[in-house]
Amino acid sequence: MATLNPPPAAQALPKNDPRVRRILTIMSTHGKRRDSLIQVLHAVQELFGYLPKPIIELVAKELRIPASQVYGVVTFYHFFTLKPRGEHSCVVCTGTACYVKGANNLIEELEKGFGIKPGEVTKDNKLGIQTARCIGSCGLAPAVVYDGEVIPRVKPGEIVAKVQERLGAEL
């Protein structure tokens, strides 16, 4: 779940940031209706990777919702995060089928391999580890999602190497 603390450093966003313009356009297409808040937040997170404070304030102002209420919504839903995520994400599915097939061991292996816990990002900001409730790929259990790609039927002892291989491919 997204936590309030610590809030990200309030960086001033360049006024001409095309992403800001995009968000303004998206809000307009929703007619700036208040009920579009969650959909707008989805768009913000897709563009920025997380929900930056200045943007949240912008959204609150444009949709005429108190910023406190917007924070209330942001912190209620698991999907939203106030912290920047790593460049790459590794999501371990912890749904029931994956649990039965040993998802907990995968998390332990990743914790040992990269020295971070779920919800954290490596020091070089390259990799973030997260968990998901159930990605609905129970036929492929246990499953890990790396940058949107599903790594199916992970066997004990191989997940760290599989992630490293993908991280390395980029360097």
Place this chain on the structure above:
Amino acid sequence: MKNHALYNLREKLMAERAQHSKKVCVCMGGSCISSGAQKVLDKMKEEVRHLSPGSGVEVKAVGCMGACAKGPLVKIENDDVIYQKVTAENFKPILTDHVKNHKPVPHMVIFSDTDSQPTMKSSEHSFYKNQKMIVLENCSKIDPDSIEDYIAIGGYKALQKALTQMSPEEVIGEVKQSGIRGRGGAGFPTGNKWEMSYKYVGEQKYLVCNGDEGDPGAFMDRSVLESDPHRVLEGMILGGYAIGASRGFAYIRGEYPLAIQRFGNAIQKAKKMGLVSKNILETNFSFDVEIRIGAGAFVCGEETALLASIEGKRGTPHPRPPYPAEKGLWGMPTIINNVETFASIAPIVERGGEWYAGIGTPKSTGTKVFALSGCIQNTGLVEVPIGTTLRQVIFDIGGGIPNGRKFKAAQTGGPSGGCIPEQHLDTPLDYDALVKLGSIMGSGGLIVMDEGSCMPDVARFFMEFCMDESCGKCVPCRVGTKQMYDLLTKICKGTATEYDLELLESLAPMVRETSLCGLGQSAPNPLLSTLRYFRDEYVAHVKEKRCPAGVCNFTPAPVEVH
């Protein structure tokens, strides 16, 4: 579009499709894509273009074929043969031997790696033979992104029938007669819900499709939305017509990007054809649908919480009555049904409520889709008449437990359900029988556990889920789930006393009876059902400090320093 124009289009499309001599269908369900189906599709298309242009062989993308663990799957439709684990490297014999020379390839046939004798025709294999498909009937036959495919297979016929020959009351009448109960889990009769909503007056009525499939281990709605989105959409339009709603929302989990994309595409195409528009088929009925993407909150599967989320707020439930049928979205009459319920509506309207009522048991009619996973030979999506026994589903269709291990329990209903032990394997899977066993039908997740699963640890797993997902509005759920989780943790660590077990047994019924919504009311179910059937395991943990399944790690209790 005019009514007769749609008839003509269907005729034309059917004639066109009949010209292809052989159809090679590549499964593009979520699981098969994850296993590399896109590459297989591209390569096969290229190969067919090269090898035999003008041969009438068509390579096409289709929806889920059910046996998700065996993907990528490829089906030769005319011969009813499915090949498993097809890759961009090994697919050639399927085209050269089977498609060209009519010689099937036995070693690649589905389930050939686990069966002693491969069954060539998939419909004769026990996995498919024992199923009855209504909701999933189109999934493996049509391209989910093609409205033409859906129309050619008889899609939107029910809409034509309802709009031109039936009154809204008659549509509700058919649904009532069918006896279908809500497939989201609670099992409220859909026809009654619609009738209530029809009677309430409001300047605007709404219709909501609940695709917030939050139960871990359930992926029925995902597959239906990904494989046959138009079927769900048609059900929604029919529902809108029946209750008099002109606006609909489809609330889909954010974790299902492919389902969102395909359903969005289906809406766009239906709009272009005038099937989601003003004055549909030149009648007075207008309907519009919007997608709302969920943001990861299990409680939003509860209907009043879901409505709050659609309004852009925190997804917290509120007490009922008033029920949403009277006061829902923005205070207006609203009906909420599950994806699978909507997917069953078009066949009910087209073939009649009486036909549907003839399937299943008298009190629970029709079919139910289950997502079969865990320690089971044939993982995947199966659809059976309600009343089929657990044993039939797990052993006949699912092929039993792999690696010679023993069955221990079947978990239905996710965090709101329970674990069913071996002595109750012959229980028919219907709403009422499962409640009697301390579980629920739920949305259809069915997870099989073998002797390697520790029941207190399973209860702890689900309790942790409920604790995390509790919205915090009411005390019994917010505090109770945390307390029960802590007690279960003590049990799993070997530090619990008999008093802790007693405490747990008194706390669980209290949380069940006093929580505000379904989440809290059902959160104790996994705990209570495992206590009921596997009490000896709890006792072993507490008294003997021993985990019979060998899962729990008993760390010595920390020495207290005074």
